[in-house]
Amino acid sequence: MKNIYAKEMKELFLITCFVASIFFTDAVAQKRFIQIENSSLKIPEKYTIGTCSFKIKNMFGGYLSTYSDGTPPVGIYNLPATGPNAPHVLQSFGIYCQSGSDNEVDFELGAKQVNGQWFRYDPMPDRPDLMLFEKSAHPQNVTLKGKNWTGVALTIDDTTGDEEKRDRMFHFCLIHKEQALCGSTPVVWLAHPKRNELWMMKAILQSVVFSDPPAPLSTSASSAAK
C-alpha cells in the first residue's frame, strides 16, 4: 500500500482537527498500550519474553522493547531509522522465545543442517521434510558464540521477487537449555553486496546472556523450615 497520499492527507487533516479538540481529554490508553509505551522508554536490566529471561546490550543506537500482549509475546530490537547511527540494511527486528528442541529450532530457521549441509526444512504430511535449497539461495552457516547459549544461525539469499529488492536474510536461534530466542532480519541488499551488516547483528546477539529464574524452594527445604 503506497500511493494513498492524496486521500490520506485529506483524512489526516480532518483527523488532526478532530483530535486537536479532544487531545486534552483524559483518553484511555488501554492496558496493553501502556505496557508498550513503558517498555519502549525504560531499559530494564533484565528482559523477559514468554519464558525466556535474558540481558541484551543496547548497541548501535538500539534498544529492546518487550510486549506480552498478543500471541506470541515478542521483543523488538529498535534500531534508529535515520541519522548517522542508522544502519543501512538492518531493520528493527523481532525476537521470539521458542522451545529449544531441534525440530522447533529447525522450524524457526526454516532450515536444517545435515552433515554440514543446509537443507530447506519444510515439514508437510505428504512429502519429505528436507529439500535442497535453490543454488542461488547460497545458504551459509553463521557462527554465533554466547556466554551461556549455543547459537545456530545461517543466511539465505532471496531467489525470487524484484531483483533490485532481494536481500540476504539472517536467521538465528540462541539456545539455552530448553528455550531458544529466535528471529530473522535482512543483513545485505543483494544489489549492493558490499554493505554487509551481519557483523552488527552478531555483535548485538552475542551480548545476550540468559538468566535463569530463581529456583523454587524444594519440598524438602520447605518441609525442613517448618
Next chain:
Amino acid sequence: MHTADAGNTAGPDHDACASGMQECEPGNGAYPVSYNLGWHGGAHLIAPIAANGHTEPVRAIADGQVVYVRRTSPHGTAALQYGNVRTDDGCVVIRHTTEIGEGDGAKVTFFSIYMHLQTVVGAISVGKQVYRKDTVGVAGHIYGQPGKIHFEIVCDQANLEKLVGRTTGPLTGARGRTDAIYGDIWFKVTKGAKLFANEPHPYRRDDSEPPLGPDPSVQSQRSIGSTRSDLFVQMHYEKGDCTLTTFELGRDGTRTPVGDPLTARGYEYDLYMEATRLNAKYGDGSTAPANPSPKTPSPSLIYEMLRFGRPVGETMPSDVKFGHWRKIATPEGIGWVNLNQPKNEGHYGATPYPGIGVYSDADFPHWAGWSLIDDDSTPESLCNSSTIRKWLDLNGDGHVTHDEAVQALHNENVKKRMARAICKFPIEWSKKSIETRWGWLKSPHEALAAPLSSEDFARLKDHIEALAFWEEMPSDPDLPTDDDCWHFPPKAFIQHFRKCGWLSDDEILKAFPPTALRYQAPEIDLGHHVQVPGHWISERVTPDKTNLQKFGIELNIAMRKFLIVTPLRQAAFLANAMQETQWFARTEEKDARDQKYYPWSGRGFLQLTWPANYIKYWRFRGRSVDPALAERLNQASVKANATGINAALTALEIDVPASLQAWRNALSSHPLDVVDSAGAYWAWSGASSNADQPPVMQRETEMIGNLQKPYYSCQSFGLVAATVNVGRPSTASAHINGLQARYQAYTAVLIQLMDLIPFPSANGTPQSNPDL
C-alpha cells in the same frame, strides 16, 4: 475449520449447502431416529446427478487423515442382500483435527463416516492425508436404492465439550465462550431492561439518569417501558448490513420472533465509522459540565463492542462508561436498549444489572435450536430419550405409537428440532452386543410396526455384522467408544461450521498459489539501449511457515474482529496480504530508505505506509499522538510527495518520540499489530463491499518464454486490490503493484475456501478447476 458437503452440487453463491444437501426423508435414513424409534447416527444422502449423467462423487468434508477403509464387497455377498436387495458396504472413515478458535480448548478432533459406497477410490488408503473436496468414492446402494450414502459425524465426550462448549443441557453460562466466536452474536436480555425512544449518548448506560449538562444528547429520557420477559436478540452481519432479530422462548423450548427484524443498512460496512463516531462523543464537550473529560473507550474497543457485543481482544476498563445502545423489537415496542449490561456489574455504585449475557453461534445456544440429547443411558439402539419422545408425542399422552412417530417425524417443528439435536447413543457400526442393541426389534413395542421373527432377526443380525467395523478402527485416544458416542446432525454440522472462519496454519498454507507471475522490467544500458526486453517470469511461491506460525493466531483474531469471515472476504484479504508480504516472508518493506515516505514505509500484513495511516491506526487503538506533531508530519508528507524525496520526513524523525518509533516498529514484528493494522485498514477503506461481490473469473495469459501462462483476473477482486494498494477502488490495473500475482493468490484461496467456482477454460467452457 472449513467444511464442504459430502457430494453435492453447487447452489446460490457457489455454496453447495445453500442448495441443500439432499437428505432422505424421515423413515428412509434420516437422522437421528427411524419410524420405529431406532437411533440412526447419520443421514442418508442422495447423490446429485452431474452434467454427464453420472452421480456426483462423494467428497471429503474437511481436511483429515483416512483411518479406516473397507473396499466394497462383490455382488452376491449374502449378508449384504438383506431384504433380497443390495446394500453396498464400501466405507471410509476420516479423522479430522482442526481448530475452531484460539487455544487448546478449540483444537478439536471428530470423525466423518462415509458408508455404503459402491466404490472406494483406489488412492484412498489408511493413513492417507486427504483434503477438503477430495473424492473418496462413489455413492452406492442402500436397501436396493442406488446413488445413496450414509453420512455420519461422531466425536467423543472430550471433543464434544470443545466443539460445543458444554456436554449437557441448555446453555446456562452467564456469558459465552471467547476462545471460539463465530456466526451470529446473541444477547440474552433478562427482563427489566429499559427501553428508550431516542438513541442515548454512549456515555450514559441508563438514559433515565440525571442530565450531565445542557447538551441535548445527555438529557434525561423517560423510559418508554421495560422488557417483561427474557428475550433473545440475534445480531447478524451480512453483506454490509446488520440485522437485529428478537425472539421469545416458549416453555416447550420453541422460539417465536418478536416483531420484525430490524435491519440497519450499511451498518456493517460502516462499522469503523460508527466506532469512531461514538468515540468522538466522549471528547466533543457534550458531557460537560458533569464530566467534561470522561474516560474514553478507544475506537478499537468500541468496534469490538459493536462487533462482538463485548470486549474480546481489548479490555473494558472498570472506570469507562460505555452504553452499547441498539434499537431492538420487544413485545413492549421498538426502542433503544443498552446491550452492555454484564451480570452483577453496575457502574459508579449503581445497582448491579440483572445481566445481559452475550454469546455467539459457537456456544450452540438452545434458543438457536440446538439440543444436547444425553438422556438415554440404555445400551440398546431403541431411542429411550425422554426429550426426543416428548417431541414426538404429538398428542401428549405419554406414548409414541408407530403412527404417531411417522406423523411427528414429518412435522416441520419436529424436523427442525431433530435437525439440530446432538445425540449420545451407541454407535451403529459395532460388531459387539448386536443382540443387546437390536433385540428389541423381536418384541412388540408401541413404536414398532411389527416385530421381527427370529429368522428375520438372524438375517438382520448377519447384515448388521457385515456392515460393522468399529472394532477394526485403529486405537485412537479421540475415537469415541461404541457405547459412548456423540452424533452430530450431519447437514447442520457442516452448515454451522461454515460460519466458523477460523483457519488452521495448514489450511492457510494450502491456500497459497504454487507460482506467481512477475514482470521483469527491461534492462537498459547507459546509452539507453534495451539490452533485455521486459518480460514475464513465473516464480515458485514458498510461503514463510515460520511467520505463518508466529502470526497465524493473531491473523485469525484480526479476521474475526474485522468481519473478514466469509470465504470471499478471506480470499480477498489473504490474497492481498500474501502478495504484499512476499508470501508472508516480509512484514516490512524491503530496502525502502530511498522511498519518499521513508521512514514511514510499508509495515504489517497490508503494508501501512505514510504517517497518516500509522497515526490513524494508533488513534483507532486509543494511542495518543500529539496533534501538533501529526500536523508537522502531514506537512512533511505533502512535501515528500511533491518532491519525491523523503528529506522532510527524515528531518522530522528527531522529533518523533521513541514511543512512536517503537509503535511503528511494532507494526512489522509484533504479531498483534502486524495483522490488526491490516484489519483496521481493511475496515476503514471499505474493502469488504467489493470483496462481497460474486467473483467472475476471466481467463488471461502472459507469455513465459514461448509458453502462454494462464491466470484468472476478477474485476471485483481487482477493486479490492486497488483499495489495498492505491487507497481507492480503481480499475487502472497498471497502478496496482503485482496485480497478476494477487489474482493468482486470489484464485488459490478461492479454491481452498469455496465449494465450486466456474473457471473458464481456454475455449471458454466453465470448469471447476482453473488452468494453472
